[in-house]
Amino acid sequence: MRNIARFVLTALLALVSLTAAAWTYVSHRTDRLIADAPQALAPAQAGLVLGTSQRLRSGAANPYFTGRIRAAAALFAAGKVRYLIVSGSQAHGGRGAGGYDEPADMRDALIASGVPAARIYRDYAGFRTLDSVLRAREVFGQDRVIVVSQRFHLQRALYLAERHGLAFQGLAADDVPLGWGWPIRLREAGSRLRAVGDIATDKSARFGGPPIRLGADPPT
Template sequence: MRQTAEPIMLSLRLRYTRLIVAAFLALLLAGLLVAAAEAYTLIMADAHCHSSAAQCGDDKRVGLVLGCSKKIGPYNNLYFIYRIEAAVELWQAGKLSCIIVSGDNSSPYYNEPRDMREALVERGVPRELIIEDFAGLCTYDSVVRANRIFGADKMLIVSQPGHVRRAVAIARSMGIDAEGYEASERGMGRSSRLRQALRERCARISMLYDLISQREPLHMGSPVALPQPDAATPN
């Protein structure tokens, strides 16, 4: 009986050892992917992201405001508010020729671009110089469509610091002359910042896949002309 039990125990130990090794290798691979995505984003984008309008240069660029929900439940979404504030600041500083608001409109009851456009108009940005991209379902799609559908080859992308770096990294990897403008994160709770940081780590790994595979956005379409830069003058 003892002789029969010993091979079984040995087999179980070997199985557990293999599981532990496999789990360790999976964690190691995940760590390497996170590190690679972080390093790539830093190299491609860090020097091209700015926290004040004065740092953004003198040339007017096409603004690309990345979408998010206007509200979280019954509460106003600070990410949305601060992105609008940042875009208005750039407009008033004369840094933008026009603005693309790119986000999700996958439901008749949910329209990020429309919410952003109305918020910008309320803050004094001319309605005719705001272009809605209703198929910006993710950051990669927003950047690719801004370039290939709307013809923006010099962009000033607006979002929070972590997000805008990923967007700039995507754009510059595709040869697009993109700079980033950091919207505020003030007043964000610790749990909100942690969730956003974890989400961003995963999104940057997805970014590497998108760039390597050169995938097409889910929705493309016919080119849309942007307003002429000379038409953009702050009120």
């Protein structure tokens, strides 16, 4: 039993060390690409808003969602992008069937914030950050994009983009206090380790699709 306990402890320490190394590595590679205000960014054809649920399980507004919408609307209003791609997923039949629909919720919130509906494209195959990043190029044809999310999430998204040869920038949305959002940070630690593994194994987006030309094809 003592040998088993020693093995388990060693494995846990190794996992913690690898996770900490992945966090630091991803952060240091991408911080230079992230701005806190639109004015600090070079213009791009499109912004990519990474999905999250509009409401928490309690029914309260999700501050991560609110922050991303506010930042994306400010990015568009500043003239830094011409189009916004809202990338997320849908489950349990969507809103009409009592489920959730991240792209539709983001689109509606952006319209309410003054962004014209004709400038918003929905991506329903953004199941993971990797999918959202790669589909911005493979489906929407964009090599230069401004990604919108909270800073800790942007670091991982931009790491994935950079490693795939994409010149993406990031606009940091308002974050939430660490004491409130610690479960998200804990999940992010595991996601960064997985992202490093995805790069090492040349992981691709789960789904492709026909090309969508921003401005030429009608918004999805």
